[in-house]
Amino acid sequence: MNSQIHIAVIGAGIVGCSCALWLQKKGFRVTLIDPAEPGSGTSSGNAGTIAEYGCIPVNSPDLLRRLPALLFSNNSPLSLDLGYVLSHPGWMLDFLINCREHKVERITRLLGKLLAKVYEGLDPLLDMAQARDLLTQQGFLDVYRDEREFNAAKKYIQTRRRYYSEFVELDQGDIRALEPNLKIPFARGLLADGISHVLDPMALCQRYVECFLRNQGRLLRQRALEVRHGAGAVEIQLDSGANIEAERVVVAAGAFSKSIEGIPTQLLKLDTERGYHVQFGGKQHLLSRPVSWRQAGFYATPMNLGLRFAGTVEIAGYHGEINPGIIDYLTRKAQEMLELPDKPDQEWLGFRPTCPDALPVIGFSTVSEYIIYAFGHQHLGLTLSGITGKLIAELANGEDPSHNITPFSPRRFL
C-alpha cells in the first residue's frame, strides 16, 4: 500500500508542487519542504506561457558567433559577467560545446518529444487543484520587426515547426488587427492559436499546495541541508536541527538543488541563467495574448495583475543583486512596443535552473534509487512541470516511465 510509503519533496516551486500532487495521486504520503512561500521563487515571475513549441534551446551555433559582441553590449537580451564565467569555466565550456549544430539538433528533438506530452501531466493537476481558471487559451504571437529579422529566424522557425506545426504566418495588417496597441509596425508574425498561458504563476503553485494540504499532505517551511541515504530509507537534515525520515526523496529545489549536501548534485553542472521581468500594473488590456519579440529576447504577457515583460538571459551566478542595466533594457523595449508609464511597478529577478545541455534532470540519483531528481528545466519549467511530476511519480511507484527519460538521467554527466 503506497499510503504506508512516505516521500519527501524538497522545493515547492512549480516542479516540486507538481511532483507532490502526482505522488499523492499515486497514493503516497508526501511531505513538501521549502523555507520560502510555495511558488515564490523562479516559478512566480516567469512569462506564464505553456510553451509547447519551445523545443529550441538558447544554445545555438549562431550564439557562438555572436558571443564576443554580447560580452560588451548593454543593449542585448543576453549578457555575461566575465568574472563569473572565468571563475566557473566548466559550465560555460560545456554550454558552448552544446552550441554545436548536431548537439542542438539532439536537444531540440528530445525537448520536442517531451513537450508533446505537456498536457498529459498538466491537465490532471489543473482538475485536481481546481485551477483551470488560472489558465487561458488566447494563443501566442511571435513578432519580427522587419523582413531581415524574419529571414534571419527562418531556420529557427522551420525547426520549431517540425515539432509544433500550428503556427500561421501573418503580415503587418494581420498583426495590427490582432494587437492594435502595438506601436511598432511589426512586419511579420507567427500565430499559434492553441497556446495557453497562466494568468498568475505563483497563484497556480499556491492552488496546488492548497489541494496538497486538503489531501493530507504536510508542508514544512524549512530548508533541507543534507540528505543521507541508507538501506531502504533516506534521512533529511533540516535547518531547524530536526531530521525527517522518508522512504524516498525527490530533489526539486530548482537552481539551488546543487546546494544540498550528501547527494552528488555538484557533479551535474547545474547553474543558473538569471532572468528578469518588469511589470506594469493594470496595463494587461493592451495585449490580448502573449507576444514574443524574439530578437529582443522577451515575452509580453497579459496577466491578472498587469502586463509582464519577462525574459533575458544573464550568466552571472547566484547573487541576488538586480542588474539595473537589464531592467532599463526591458523597460525601454516595453515602451518601444506599447504606450506605457515611465516606470514599471514591479522589477524582478529569477534563477532559471539550467544544465549546459539545456535538458532537465529527471531520474534516479547516481548513488541511490531512493533519491530522485527533478530539476534543471531552464526556460520551460512551468510548461514541463506537470509531465515531470507524472514521470517522477511513475518512477517512485516502480513503474516503467510513460516517456523515455534515459536522456534526462543524471548519469549523462558521469
Ligand SMILES: Cc1cc2nc3c(=O)[nH]c(=O)nc-3n(C[C@H](O)[C@H](O)[C@H](O)COP(=O)(O)OP(=O)(O)OC[C@H]3O[C@@H](n4cnc5c(N)ncnc54)[C@H](O)[C@@H]3O)c2cc1C
Ligand atoms: C524571466 C523568466 C521567464 C520564464 N518564462 C517561462 C515561461 O513562459 N514558460 C515556462 O515554462 N517557463 C518559463 N520560465 C522558466 C520557469 O520559470 C522555471 O524553469 C521554473 O520556475 C523552475 O521551477 P522550479 O520549481 O524548478 O524552481 P523554483 O521555482 O526556483 O523553486 C525551487 C524552490 O526550492 C526551494 N529551495 C531551494 N533550496 C532549498 C532547500 N535547500 N531546501 C528546501 N527548499 C529549497 C526554493 O525556495 C524554491 O521555492 C521562465 C523563467 C524566467 C526567469
